[in-house]
Amino acid sequence: MSETPLPDVVPTARKFPWGALLAFVGLCAVLGVVGVGLARSQQGTVVVGREAPNFVLTTFDGEQISLRSLRGKIVVVNFWASWCKPCEQEAADLEAAWRAYQPDGDVIFLGIAWSDIETDAKAYMDRFGITYPNGFDLGTRISQTYRTTGVPETYIIDQDGVLAAIKIGPFESVAEIRAVIDALRK
């Protein structure tokens, strides 16, 4: 019995699914961006025990102070705002602590006015007699670097530039401020 050869079955040419590929890539891109955003938001504040991020503060007097240049000293970085009521609670205590340490020169206080108006910030400083260097958080770059969650927040950096303590909210007393600083003095 002679067999007729089977006809070749010609598969129909399928087009490459460019549309699906584009949609997939787009979806991945969106998910990537959302993921990065979520990861950033989950990072929280900077970590105690690690090197404190450097910043340069331009004070209201026009002086530029780099955190790195203060290596060897204890640095108290206080974020505040003139419209912030809890900041008022600790303003006088911070100034009192600063005046207590100022003669020795081994502790530096830096005030960073966050999202404030210059005239209001200066009026606030006059009201509480603040004399340690203060300046604007221009473009909120410093607060973003430290990933602050609001004001007041205080970051205490040791002589090696390592973040030693974080205080979220106002200090209750001069004694509380001094207790943190004295623990770092050698």
Add this chain to the structure above:
Amino acid sequence: MRPDHHPSRKILLALLLALSLGALLTAAAFAQEPTPSDDEVNRVASQLYCPVCESTPLDVCPTQACAQWREVVRQKLAQGWTDEQIKTYFVELYGERVLATPPARGLNLLMYIAPPLGILFGVYLVWRTLRKRAPAAAAPVEAPPPADAATDEYVRRLEEELRKR
């Protein structure tokens, strides 16, 4: 002492007084800067967001701090600053997050590109789906084309093989 009865002196004195008064009034008028209206302030404020509140435009933000920022806008407008100069000033102080319309650069570009691309892609999908369905629904049902001999033979043998199993 002789009294001064000279009429020209009196006229001169009166003229001097009038000139001084005129000069004073003119100076006062020049010293007053035009006060921008609330609408003008809100026009700029609506392009900015409150630097410390969550997603609140500056023109409708009810806090005391926002009222002060609107006053800053008013002062800057009174000093002759343009909208762009005021926005730049706010960005320098509070960062780009205060802008109602973020600049189209970096990751922000996605916000500008992704939605139109998504819409275009959606339109393309709809168009493709409709194009596929439309001829099938509209075209009259036709008799199947006559199968050629080779295919017939193939089908016959396939059925035969299937029957054997």
